[in-house]
Every structure is written in C-alpha cells, then in structure tokens.
Amino acid sequence: MKPYPFELKPCGDCAVGVYFSREINPEVNHLVHINHRHLASAAPAGIIEFVPTYSSLMVHYDPMIIGCEQVHSWLTVELKMSIDVQADERKIVRIPTIYGGKYGPDLDYVADQHGLSADEVIKIHTSGIYPVYMMGFTPGYPYLGGLDPAIATPRLKNPRTLVPAGSVGIANTQTGIYSVDSPGGWQIIGWTPVRLFDPDNEQPFLLSPGCSVVFYQVFENEAGHEF
Numbered sequence: 001m002k003p004y005p006f007e008l009k010p011c012g013d014c015a016v017g018v019y020f021s022r023e024i025n026p027e028v029n030h031l032v033h034i035n036h037r038h039l040a041s042a043a044p045a046g047i048i049e050f051v052p053t054y055s056s057l058m059v060h061y062d063p064m065i066i067g068c069e070q071v072h073s074w075l076t077v078e079l080k081m082s083i084d085v086q087a088d089e090r091k092i093v094r095i096p097t098i099y100g101g102k103y104g105p106d107l108d109y110v111a112d113q114h115g116l117s118a119d120e121v122i123k124i125h126t127s128g129i130y131p132v133y134m135m136g137f138t139p140g141y142p143y144l145g146g147l148d149p150a151i152a153t154p155r156l157k158n159p160r161t162l163v164p165a166g167s168v169g170i171a172n173t174q175t176g177i178y179s180v181d182s183p184g185g186w187q188i189i190g191w192t193p194v195r196l197f198d199p200d201n202e203q204p205f206l207l208s209p210g211c212s213v214v215f216y217q218v219f220e221n222e223a224g225h226e227f
Contacts (some may be wrong), residue, residue: 004031006079016071018057026145027053029133034066050211053134063213091211095192096218097168103191109189110153124148130213140179140197147175159185166192
C-alpha cells in the first residue's frame with residue numbers, strides 16, 4: 001500500500017492525532033487500521049496507546065519518556081513508509097441474531113419506511129459484511145459500517161431510556177450492537193445472546209476496530225444454544 005496523505009495535530013501535551021481524511025468510508029477506515037497495526041509494531045518507548053476512529057488515529061504518549069517533537073518525527077517517518085496490505089487479514093465474527101417481535105420492536109417500522117417486508121429487511125441485513133469502524137459510546141460497543149442503503153433508517157426522534165444489551169440496531173447508514181444496557185436511539189431490529197462486553201474475561205471485548213461482523217438469523221428456541 002502506498003503512503004497516503006496525512007496530517008498531524010497535537011492533542012494536549014500527551015497525544016497526537018493522525019488525520020487521514022474527513023470522509024467516513026470503508027477504504028479510509030481500513031487505512032486507519034492498517035497504519036494502526038504498523039505503528040503498534042514499531043512503537044518506541046513512551047508510546048502508551050493507539051485509539052483508532054472512523055478516519056483518524058489518536059496516539060497517546062508519556063511526555064516524561066518521549067517528547068512531542070520526537071513523536072511527530074517518528075510518526076512522519078513511519079507513515080511515509082509503504083505498507084504490505086496483503087499481510088492484513090481481517091477477523092470476521094459471526095453474530096447470531098433473533099429478528100423482530102419483542103427482540104426487534106422497530107423491524108416492521110424499518111420495513112415500512114422502505115416498502116419492504118420484514119423478511120426482506122432481515123435478508124438484506126444478514127447479507128452484509130460489516131467492518132468495525134471504531135469502538136465507543138459504551139464499553140465494547142462497535143460502530144459498524146457497510147449497511148446497505150436499502151435499509152438505512154434515521155434514529156428514533158425520541159431515544160429510549162433503556163435498550164437491552166445485545167440489541168441490534170440501525171442508525172442512518174450504520175448498524176451496531178448494544179454492548180450493555182443503556183439509553184439509545186437506534187432502530188432496534190433484533191437481539192443477540194452473544195456478550196460483547198465481559199469485564200471478567202482477560203479480553204473483555206469480543207470485537208475490536210478493524211475486524212468485521214456478519215449477522216445470521218436464529219430463532220427464540222435456539223437462543224440458549226452454543227453458537
């Protein structure tokens with residue numbers, strides 16, 4: 001992969017933002033994650049953490065170990081290097097989902113908005129491969145890109161005060177999964193029994209930026225099974 005234009009901006013006295021674009025699309029987000037992995041593999045002492053977002057990467061550092069100018073110089077050199085994109089293999093996580101009814105109270109609304117049947121919405125939703133653009137909102141919550149415009153639907157005008165963990169929703173051109181019980185305004189079309197956030201696990205998050213999600217339909221009598 002050839003180097004891509006980027007901009008560096010200081011963020012306080014212990015972080016630098018790397019901005020690749022102002023657009024949100026799969027290609028730019030893939031670029032963020034490719035460079036994230038490259039930088040993480042070559043990080044000098046003092047680099048603490050990388051936080052990938054839709055189209056940028058936040059680099060946190062310890063100013064007692066490495067200075068801002070050193071971080072800028074290191075990033076400039078590494079980001080101008082050509083990266084072997086062929087070495088990147090995205091992890092795909094399959095998510096069993098019960099659609100409609102009490103599990104997906106907004107499924108019929110989404111279908112009506114697009115002149116589709118509920119089954120057609122389900123078919124479209126389960127046909128996609130959704131990259132995890134970034135994590136946020138609550139612990140383990142994935143913002144997923146790649147939703148088919150045929151079922152893209154605006155958020156609720158009045159958000160719910162409680163959305164159960166595991167709820168699968170749509171908001172405009174994105175889909176996502178609520179990782180914990182929380183308020184929320186996404187159109188809920190289904191629910192998964194899979195836990196996205198488990199603080200007792202060594203690795204508490206099921207998903208991570210740069211991997212991809214595929215949804216597949218299951219039914220209520222299967223929800224207690226191992227998937």
